[in-house]
Amino acid sequence: xxxxxxxxxxxxxxxxxxxxxxxxxxxxxxxxxxxxxxxxxxxxxxxxxxxxxxxxxxxxxxxxxxxxxxxxxxxxxxxxxxxxxxxxxxxxxxxxxxxxxxxxxxxxxxxxxxxxxxxxxxxxxxxxxxxxxxxxxxxxxxxxxxxxxxxxxxxxxxxxxxxxxxxxxxxxxxxxxxxxxxxxxxxxxxxxxxxxxxxxxxxxxxxxxxxxxxxxxxxxxxxxxxxxxxxxxxxxxxxxxxxxxxxxxxxxxxxxxxxxxxxxxxxxxxxxxxxxxxxxxxxxxxxxxxxxxxxxxxxxxxxxxxxxxx
Numbered sequence: 001x002x003x004x005x006x007x008x009x010x011x012x013x014x015x016x017x018x019x020x021x022x023x024x025x026x027x028x029x030x031x032x033x034x035x036x037x038x039x040x041x042x043x044x045x046x047x048x049x050x051x052x053x054x055x056x057x058x059x060x061x062x063x064x065x066x067x068x069x070x071x072x073x074x075x076x077x078x079x080x081x082x083x084x085x086x087x088x089x090x091x092x093x094x095x096x097x098x099x100x101x102x103x104x105x106x107x108x109x110x111x112x113x114x115x116x117x118x119x120x121x122x123x124x125x126x127x128x129x130x131x132x133x134x135x136x137x138x139x140x141x142x143x144x145x146x147x148x149x150x151x152x153x154x155x156x157x158x159x160x161x162x163x164x165x166x167x168x169x170x171x172x173x174x175x176x177x178x179x180x181x182x183x184x185x186x187x188x189x190x191x192x193x194x195x196x197x198x199x200x201x202x203x204x205x206x207x208x209x210x211x212x213x214x215x216x217x218x219x220x221x222x223x224x225x226x227x228x229x230x231x232x233x234x235x236x237x238x239x240x241x242x243x244x245x246x247x248x249x250x251x252x253x254x255x256x257x258x259x260x261x262x263x264x265x266x267x268x269x270x271x272x273x274x275x276x277x278x279x280x281x282x283x284x285x286x287x288x289x290x291x292x293x294x295x296x297x298x299x300x301x302x303x304x305x306x307x308x309x310x
Contacts, residue, residue: 024070025183025227026306032182033189035247036284037061044279056252057244058284061189064178068306071175071183074217074230075154075238075301076166082151084166093157093294100125104147111140118143128211152216154236154299160262160291163239163300174241175303177263177286184233184266184283186226191282193225193232198278203234205281206270213269213296233281236299237268244288261288268297 040054078101085092086105096102100121103110113121115136122131127142134142158166160174167173175183184193194202203223204215218230225232244261246252267281279285289298 023073024304025073025229027066027069027071027179027183027227029066029068029306030187031063031065032185032187033061034064034178034181034284035059035061036282052254052256052288054279057246057250057254057286059252060247060249062247062249064182066178066182069175069179069303070306071179071229071303072172072301073228075236075299076163077151077217078153078155079151081155081158081166084169088165088169090162090165093155093162095157095296098124099150100143101147101150103143104150107144110143113140115139150212153212153214154217154231156214156236156296156299157294158239158299159294160239160289164241166300167302170302172302172304174239174300177240177242177265179303180232180238180240180265181283183227183229184225188226190226191284193229193283194222198281200278203231203267203281204269205234205267210269214299215269232266232283234267235269236297237264237266237287237295239264239289239291239298239300244286256288260290262291263287264289264298268295270297 035058036055037059038055044054081093082105084090092102092105103121118136118139119131121143122139125143125146127146129142131139131142164174184190190196192198192202199222200206203220204210209215215235217235220231220234223233223235224230240263242263243259244263245257245259246254264287265285266283267285270280280287289295
């Protein structure tokens with residue numbers, strides 16, 4: 001077994017016990033710093049062909065008070081989302097068919113599949129090994145290991161509606177963009193979850209270290225906010241409950257504002273282009289997306305209200 005494959009298997013075993021649907025972090029009631037006061041004096045947004053001016057939709061920087069709430073410590077994983085699909089019969093993310101991960105929904109059926117079917121499946125998922133001389137048991141084990149590698153990755157290629165449905169099924173909800181930002185920045189208004197200096201090696205950004213693009217949730221322990229919430233800077237951007245609207249007190253007008261785009265927060269892993277810039281991994285950055293679209297680097301996490309009993 002290749003060292004990288006062994007590493008993934010060990011990660012899968014760890015996350016299967018550590019990452020649970022109820023693993024949430026309490027964010028206490030109180031103030032936090034929302035937005036930024038930066039300006040794009042060098043016009044780098046235009047230089048890199050950004051679809052909107054940099055920083056203007058993050059202003060004015062202000063203090064905001066939120067009630068207490070809970071937020072998931074980790075992004076929702078493929079394995080967690082699979083349980084939701086099995087329970088509800090909702091449509092699969094399209095790329096699960098391309099990667100063959102759809103066959104993980106019924107492990108008993110997979111285990112009973114004839115050798116010829118396993119061969120076809122192995123070719124679909126393009127196992128990174130020579131399968132020509134494998135017997136049936138070896139091939140089945142290789143396929144199951146492949147699925148175990150995908151289990152702890154954050155689910156992606158899901159619409160905002162898919163994310164909302166999952167959270168509702170789990171007895172939760174999507175966080176507002178304000179809740180997401182407080183969870184990422186703490187009360188000090190940090191630029192990144194770990195501090196104010198960009199460190200590409202702290203998160204899954206554009207280094208290309210992971211064979212599937214995304215990393216197992218929590219695999220970058222330094223991408224951790226003051227509250228102990230992981231992967232808020234990188235891995236996948238995350239859907240929030242919020243429409244893309246101007247901030248309270250803002251004088252900035254944009255034709256993109258309105259109840260037609262949802263806000264996603266956090267940077268996603270990037271393999272090309274200007275989206276690898278530190279600008280897009282700041283906790284204050286707002287990404288507006290059509291709620292019916294899917295992306296390879298957009299997933300989600302859930303939140304829920306805190307009660308007086310908490």
